Amino acid sequence: MAVVYNETKKIFSLHTRNSTYQMKADDYGYLLHLYYGKRISADMDYLLPFYDRGFSGNPYDAGEDRTYSLDVLPQEFPVLGTGDFRDCALKIREENGCYNCDLRYVGHRILDGKYTLPGLPAAYAKGSVAQTLEMVLADKRCGVRVTLLYGVLEECDIITRSVRIENTGNKKLYLEKISSSCLDFLYGNYDVIAFYGRHAMERNVQRVGAIHGRQVFGSTRGASSHQYNPFVILAQHNATEQAGECYGAAFVYSGNFSAEIEKDQFDQTRFVMGLSEEQFSYPLDGGGVFYAPEVALSYSGEGLACLSHNFHRFAGEHICRGKYKDQVRPVLLNSWEACYFDFDGEKIVALAKQAAELGVELLVLDDGWFGQRNDDNSSLGDWEVNEEKLGCSLKELSERVHQEGVRFGIWIEPEMVSENSDLYRNHPDWALQIPGKKPVRARNQLVLDFSNPLVAEYILEKISTILRQARVDYVKWDMNRSLADIYSANAEEQGAVSYDYMLGVYRLLEALTFRFPDILWEGCCGGGGRFDLGMLYYTPQIWCSDNTDAIDRVRIQYGTSFGYPLSAVGAHVSAVPNHQTGRSTNLNTRGVVAMTGAFGYELDFGKLCEQEKEEIRKQIAVYHKIAPLLLNGDYYRISDPFADEYGAWMVVDAEKKKALLSVVILNIHGNMPVIYMCLAGLDPAKQYRENISGKIYSGEALMAGGLPIALTAGDYPAYQVMFEAVDVGA
Ligand code: GLA
Numbered sequence: 218m219a220v221v222y223n224e225t226k227k228i229f230s231l232h233t234r235n236s237t238y239q240m241k242a243d244d245y246g247y248l249l250h251l252y253y254g255k256r257i258s259a260d261m262d263y264l265l266p267f268y269d270r271g272f273s274g275n276p277y278d279a280g281e282d283r284t285y286s287l288d289v290l291p292q293e294f295p296v297l298g299t300g301d302f303r304d305c306a307l308k309i310r311e312e313n314g315c316y317n318c319d320l321r322y323v324g325h326r327i328l329d330g331k332y333t334l335p336g337l338p339a340a341y342a343k344g345s346v347a348q349t350l351e352m353v354l355a356d357k358r359c360g361v362r363v364t365l366l367y368g369v370l371e372e373c374d375i376i377t378r379s380v381r382i383e384n385t386g387n388k389k390l391y392l393e394k395i396s397s398s399c400l401d402f403l404y405g406n407y408d409v410i411a412f413y414g415r416h417a418m419e420r421n422v423q424r425v426g427a428i429h430g431r432q433v434f435g436s437t438r439g440a441s442s443h444q445y446n447p448f449v450i451l452a453q454h455n456a457t458e459q460a461g462e463c464y465g466a467a468f469v470y471s472g473n474f475s476a477e478i479e480k481d482q483f484d485q486t487r488f489v490m491g492l493s494e495e496q497f498s499y500p501l502d503g504g505g506v507f508y509a510p511e512v513a514l515s516y517s518g519e520g521l522a523c524l525s526h527n528f529h530r531f532a533g534e535h536i537c538r539g540k541y542k543d544q545v546r547p548v549l550l551n552s553w554e555a556c557y558f559d560f561d562g563e564k565i566v567a568l569a570k571q572a573a574e575l576g577v578e579l580l581v582l583d584d585g586w587f588g589q590r591n592d593d594n595s596s597l598g599d600w601e602v603n604e605e606k607l608g609c610s611l612k613e614l615s616e617r618v619h620q621e622g623v624r625f626g627i628w629i630e631p632e633m634v635s636e637n638s639d640l641y642r643n644h645p646d647w648a649l650q651i652p653g654k655k656p657v658r659a660r661n662q663l664v665l666d667f668s669n670p671l672v673a674e675y676i677l678e679k680i681s682t683i684l685r686q687a688r689v690d691y692v693k694w695d696m697n698r699s700l701a702d703i704y705s706a707n708a709e710e711q712g713a714v715s716y717d718y719m720l721g722v723y724r725l726l727e728a729l730t731f732r733f734p735d736i737l738w739e740g741c742c743g744g745g746g747r748f749d750l751g752m753l754y755y756t757p758q759i760w761c762s763d764n765t766d767a768i769d770r771v772r773i774q775y776g777t778s779f780g781y782p783l784s785a786v787g788a789h790v791s792a793v794p795n796h797q798t799g800r801s802t803n804l805n806t807r808g809v810v811a812m813t814g815a816f817g818y819e820l821d822f823g824k825l826c827e828q829e830k831e832e833i834r835k836q837i838a839v840y841h842k843i844a845p846l847l848l849n850g851d852y853y854r855i856s857d858p859f860a861d862e863y864g865a866w867m868v869v870d871a872e873k874k875k876a877l878l879s880v881v882i883l884n885i886h887g888n889m890p891v892i893y894m895c896l897a898g899l900d901p902a903k904q905y906r907e908n909i910s911g912k913i914y915s916g917e918a919l920m921a922g923g924l925p926i927a928l929t930a931g932d933y934p935a936y937q938v939m940f941e942a943v944d945v946g947a
Contacts, residue, residue, distance in 0.1 A: 219348040219369040220327045228260050229325070229350060231367055233374040236516040238367075240293050240352075245278045246321030248354060248365075250291040250401045254462065255518045264403060265290060266483075274300035276319075289483060291401030294354070294365055294380070296320055297394070304431060304479045304489050307380075308394035310498070311359060316393075318361050320354035327351075331368045331535075332379070336720045338469050338754030339511045340377050340535040342370055360386020360503070373530040374516065377469075380509040387503035391712070395499075396475070396491025398466060398512035400451070407486050409478050410450035410521075412776050417764040417797055419443045419745040420776030422859055426454065427480045435475035437495040439664070439700025439715060441468070443746040448528075448780035449476040451488050452521065458854055459520045459897065465528055466490045467780055469536070470510035471751035472719035473497070496703050498712025513750065521779065522897065526851050529782035536750050537757040537785070539730060541737045545844040546758060546784070547578035547624060548837055549691070549817035554765065554791050556821065558585040558592055562607040566617045571822035573622040575830055576837035579691055579737075579817075580618050581626035586611070587683075588638060594661045597633040598640030600679040602686075615687035626691025626737070627683075631676045632722060633662045633697065646706040647672050649714070659698035667721030668714045669707040677728050684733050692733075694726075694756060696742040719751075726755040739787055739815070748777065748785075758787050758815040765791035765819055766798040767810040768933060771864035771881050774813060778854060778866070783847050788814030790836075792821070804829060806935035808836040809879050813847065813866065816840050839937070843877055846870055850877075853897040858883060869898035873916075874942040876905070880926060881935040893923035896940075905940040913943060 221230045228251070231238040239251040241262050252261040266289055273288035276299070287301040295301050297308040298317030309318045331347035333339055340347075350367040362385045368377035378398040384390050407427045411434045412420040425432075434449060436442035447468035453461045466488065468474050473493035480486050490512045499507055513531060517524035533542065550572040556564060560582075569580040587603055588596025602611040609617075611627075618625040634641050634648050641648060641663070648663040650656040656663055667673050684692070705714045730738060740747060740756035744763035752759055762773045770788065777786055788811040793801040811817070818833070825833070847868055855865035855878070862884040869876040876899060880892075899905065899916035906913050907924075914924070919940075928934065 219371045220350045220367075222325070222327065223260065226260060226262065227322075228262060229352070231350065231369045231376055232256060233369060233371045233376065235374050235518065236376075238376050242322035245276060247287065247290070248293040248320075248322055248352065250293045250399070253400060253464070253516060266403065276300060291403060291485070293352075293399065294320065294363065295399060303481050303487055304477050305394070306396035306399045306489055306491065307363070308392070308494070309359065309361060310391040310393050312389050318356045318359055320356050320361070320363055322352070323355045324353045325351060331370070331377075332366045334379055334508045334511060336723060337508060337510050338536070338723060338751045339379065340368060340370065340375070340469065340513060340531065341538075342368070342535055346370065346372065355385075359390065360384055360388065361390065370531065370535060373534065374527045375531045375535070376514045377511050378514065379511040382501065382507045382509070384501040384503055384505045389503070390501045392499040392501060392507055393497070394492075394494045395507070395509045396489045397468070397509045398490050398514060400464065400488040400514070402486040402488075404484060405486060406454040407451045408454050408456070410452055410779070411476070412446035412448060412779065414443050414776070416443050416743050416746065417762060418769065419748065419762050419773055420446055421772065422776050422779070427451070427478050427486050429480045432478045433475060435493050436473050437493055439472060439718065440696060440742050440747040441471050441474060441749040441751070442699075443743065446780070447474045447476065447749050449490065450521070450524065450779065451478065451486070457520050458522045461520050463517050463521055463524050464488070465515045465524050465780065467513045467528060467750050468510060469513060469750040469754065470719065471722070471747050471749050473715055492716065496712065496715055498710070499716060500710045500713060510751070522853050525779055528780050529852060532750060532753055532782050532785060536753050538754065539738070539757060540734060542757045543848075545848055546737065546815045548576065548840060549579040549581050549626065550577045550822065551581040551583055551789060551817060551819045553583035554796055554819040558590065560585065562609045562614050562617070565607075565614060566621065568822060569618040569621040569623050575822065575833045577623060577818060579624040579626055581628065581691060581693060583628040583693065584630075584695075586627065595635045595637035597630055597635040597662050598638040598665065600629070600676070600683055602683065611683065611687040615689060619688055624690035625688055626693065627689055628693045628695060629680060630695040630697060631680055631725060632665055632667060634665050635662050649700060649704060650702045651704040654702065657701035659701070662698055664698065664700050666705045666707060666718070667725070668705045668717035670721065670724075671707070673721040673725045677725055680729060681732060684736070689736060691737045691739065693739045693741050693760065696747060723751070723755070730755050741787075745773070745777070748781065753781070753785055758785050760787040761814065764797045765789055766795040766800055767802040767807045767881065768800060768883055769798060770810050771858045771883065774810070775854060775858050775864060775866070778852055783814055783852060783868070786814035787817070788812075789817040789819035791819045792824070802933045803931065804832050806881055806933050809935040809937050810881060812836070812840050812843070813879055846875055846877055851898055855894055855897060863892060865894055867896060867898060873898065873900040873903065876940040878924070878938040878940065879935070880938070882928060882933055885928075885932060889928045892926045892928070894926060895923040896920050899940070900942070903942045904945045906943045908939040908941070909936075913945065
């Protein structure tokens with residue numbers, strides 16, 4: 218049983234394979250957090266701190282007992298207005314401006330299976346793989362009923378959390394803040410690991426100690442953002458890749474979020490994650506219900522590598538859906554860096570022909586095939602094929618591409634509208650903008666009001682028509698600006714718009730992926746500006762970054778690997794000098810980096826010499842050989858490319874019989890020292906043959922003493938080293 222209830226002590230224990238999460242409904246009805254860590258069977262209520270603390274209030278029910286204070290006790294779902302002055306998970310405003318909600322335990326249910334969330338992406342689990350705990354809390358005075366939802370996925374060591382809020386009274390209430398998870402740690406010296414960045418340089422890694430005060434990472438940009446990823450780790454100060462305790466929290470949501478860490482006056486640490494409070498004020502009429510998006514939590518007692526494995530498995534088995542989720546994805550050629558807006562049908566067919574000759578399986582026609590879109594200033598929203606530019610219909614083009622022997626894909630950006638478009642001219646009120654104020658432009662485009670179901674419905678039909686008229690096997694779903702003017706002409710309450718916008722986007726994603734189940738969907742947001750589990754629920758891969766420079770990509774993909782599996786990471790070989798950085802790297806290095814993801818190319822094959830073409834043919838053959846290992850194996854970070862002068866990572870299969878080590882040298886100096894790399898994930902008792910030299914090493918030696926790599930000259934060399942277990946006795 219994953220969820221165990223001790224009725225006498227009102228203690229609830231959620232057990233996964235290696236972790237236990239515990240809470241208690243106490244005598245006053247407050248739900249106190251007891252423990253989250255290594256799997257145990259004991260009751261942990263003895264840890265609760267009951268001491269008289271100056272200036273920390275006591276609930277009235279505690280009578281003369283000054284040792285009972287919610288300002289000190291660890292809580293499951295702290296609420297503003299209870300005398301807990303730390304960061305809270307819930308703020309409810311009554312119509313008169315009063316904030317005070319006093320939630321007490323009223324009941325619970327333990328159910329087999331995993332709960333679902335209406336309109337929101339959420340982890341799924343078949344049959345008895347999961348259990349759900351519904352914990353009901355209520356405040357009778359203000360008529361709020363809160364159901365905390367816990368999903369326990371035993372096998373991958375994940376506990377999900379979400380919240381259902383219901384207004385059971387008849388007075389209007391406003392949700393001013395709602396977080397989905399809160400973890401309270403009574404003691405400990407924690408580091409916060411967060412993934413920050415910018416367009417074309419996403420998910421850099423920052424590790425800093427938790428401070429007295431609040432550290433907040435989040436997005437108010439309408440998308441989960443390039444700037445801070447909705448995946449944050451709290452790790453014991455001395456935790457490493459292979460050892461130490463750490464906790465990860467991933468938000469299954471693609472819009473505004475907030476991850477907050479607060480170390481309090483008694484050195485206790487609180488970690489809250491959920492929707493951002495900014496421009497959020499969600500009205501709840503009597504009878505109204507609101508669902509908070511889900512947070513997935515995981516604990517590892519064996520360092521960061523294990524924590525990543527938990528999230529990788531979770532994303533693969535419980536988040537990604539559709540027929541491609543477990544499949545090796547087709548090797549693709551994307552037209553963007555090959556020709557940008559400058560193409561016609563003949564050019565695309567020529568690319569398809571060249572692609573087929575080299576072994577590429579899918580040709581993607583990126584931006585520029587619709588409306589009058591010959592640059593990025595017009596036509597978003599006009600989802601009509603530009604047959605004049607293509608010289609044929611999309612159907613004909615898709616058929617000609619297929620005749621060349623490759624599949625066909627297109628790019629769309631459904632959430633946007635150009636002012637220079639028929640859609641905008643006809644429906645200016647369908648764009649998010651504030652009456653009387655000139656809107657903020659970005660890439661010269663505005664955002665469609667997806668909080669208005671009419672708008673989403675219109676786009677659904679337009680895109681469906683396109684997808685029905687041609688043989689489309691793949692769609693890249695882009696989103697190229699942040700939301701700034703949060704105002705819907707259709708909404709009564711503007712504080713609901715950003716959340717309702719996201720729900721509208723999810724509704725469209727759900728409808729399209731349901732209508733077109735054979736299409737492979739790839740998410741994108743100016744590269745990796747919406748790289749989150751919410752999008753992965755609909756699109757099993759996401760374009761990781763607009764930066765295709767192999768050296769920068771080593772770092773971007775390293776940061777991404779902490780929370781997301783390789784199968785999710787769109788990665789392409791592009792031309793040199795690189796279009797984003799101007800740097801040149803050799804084709805082998807570009808291949809080694811791009812192969813550690815959903816692999817493809819993004820350059821004009823017509824400009825390649827014979828030797829390069831031959832190298833690409835070989836690259837694709839290698840990829841096909843290693844792709845099943847990359848898709849199913851366990852991923853290990855061997856170096857920190859932000860600190861080390863090389864990037865190195867490994868993928869090891871479940872039986873520990875096969876392992877692939879990839880190494881990219883990030884800096885070259887004269888007379889380079891040999892690099893000794895301690896490998897990970899191997900079986901210490903096995904012997905492995907290394908494919909380049911044919912030498913046999915023991916797994917134990919490779920992990921303890923390392924593998925020496927003597928460098929070859931040349932800029933940014935890269936190596937792919939395969940290890941295969943051998944039976945030396947035979
Ligand atoms: C974004 C994407 C790119 C490309 C362009 C097209 O920047 O991230 O890959 O599709 O849009 O306009």
